Amino acid sequence: MTMNDPLTLVQTHELRLGGRAVAEYVWRPHVPNTLSPRPFLHPVRTLSGIGVTEAMPPDHLHHLGASVAVPDVGGANFWGGRTYVRGRGSxxxxxxxxQRHHRWEARTDAVLAHELRWTRIDGTAIMRERRRIAARPVDDRAWALDFRYSLQNLTADPLVISSPGAKGRTGAGYGGFFWRARRGLRSVRILGPGVAGEDRLHGACAAWLALSAKGPDPWTLVFVPEAGPDEPWFVRGGDYVGVGPSLAWSQPLKALPGxxxxxxxxxxxxxxxxxxGAVEALVETVAASPAPREA
Structure with missing residues (x-):
């Protein structure tokens, strides 16, 4: 789908499974620069059509559905909103x-792969990204979004990838793949392997994490990172619902040139x-399914 805007061209691609639209990928967005413009998935839907993402909500305008967002890469803010500065706050x-689309590598109903450039405010490209997104069937009640990305430092010097948590703000180690969920009137439980609750899973390393939303049009999201339980989870379930494994929870990550x-x-x-129990069964099903071929 393509929409004409008086200032720019917003372009999206629809992901489909079995003839159903399950997600829109906004690969060329039009949002204010203060939101750190980047491609994002919204809306993402269950097989019955229930929306499970939220974009530009009033409480955090820079939350854009499901995206890759990093608060600090070499001093540039790719998260959006304010920047945390040690000793000064946000x-x-x-x-x-x-994050700018550079070229397509694959573009079908169920698979998208493209190259991006991460640029500073002056337009200088500092990172190259290759991203692959695939929609995969699971069963008659669920489907899976397979999202992978690789980043490459394009500069001649090491790039430091950081977060407020790595700069001293306790519990604020967000950055990386991040999913802003749409709660509405539902109550949301946060589940992990043998444990439940934001207080026990925020900052924890767990092999998977799930959001189970009970109420009108209930839904469940299960997040399974390939890296396993190595990276702490950033989890919010109070003022808003959001989840993502952290790239730099309490220590910065250094990317050498190339x-x-x-x-x-x-x-x-x-x-x-x-x-x-049902979530564990889904995790096992996904783990046992063959990985899709590279684009």
Whole structure:
């Protein structure tokens, strides 16, 4: 789908499974620069059509559905909003970066792969990204979003990837793949392997994490990172619902020239508020399924 805007061209691609539209990928967005413009998935839907993402909500305008967002890459803000500065707190700075589509590598109903450039506010490209997104069937109530990305430092010097948590703000180690969920009137349980609750899973290393939303049009999201239980989870379930494994929870990550992190996370999107046992079964099903071929 393509929409004409008086200032720019907003372009999206629809992901489909079995003839159903399950997600929109906004690969060329039109949002204010202070939100750190970047491609994002929204809306993402269950097989029955229930929306499970939220974009530009009033409480955090820079939350854009499901995206890759990093608060600090070499001093550039690719998260959006204010920047945390040690000793000063969160302050507005003119340092917002942009993730720009560069070229397509694959583009079908169920698979998208493209190359991006992460640029500073002056337009200088500091990172190259290769991103692959695939929609995969799971069963009659669920499907899986297979999201992988690899980053490469394009500069001649090491790039430091950081977060407020790595700068001293306790519990604020967000950055990386991040999913802003749409709660509405539902109550949301946060589940992990043998444990439940934001207080026990925020900052914890767990092999998977799930959001189970009970109420009108219930849904469940199950996040399974390929890296396993190595990276702490950033989790919010109070004022808003958001989840993501952290690239730099309490320590910065350094990318040498020509190098950078590579990550993969599978998100299962299911109808119904599933309990821990049903979630475990979905995790096992996804783990046993063959990985899709590289684009």
């Amino acid at each position: 302050v507005p700075l003119p340092n917002h970066g942009v 190098e950078g992190p590579r990550r993969r996370i599978i998100t299962v999107i299911a109808d119904g508020a599933l309990d821990a």
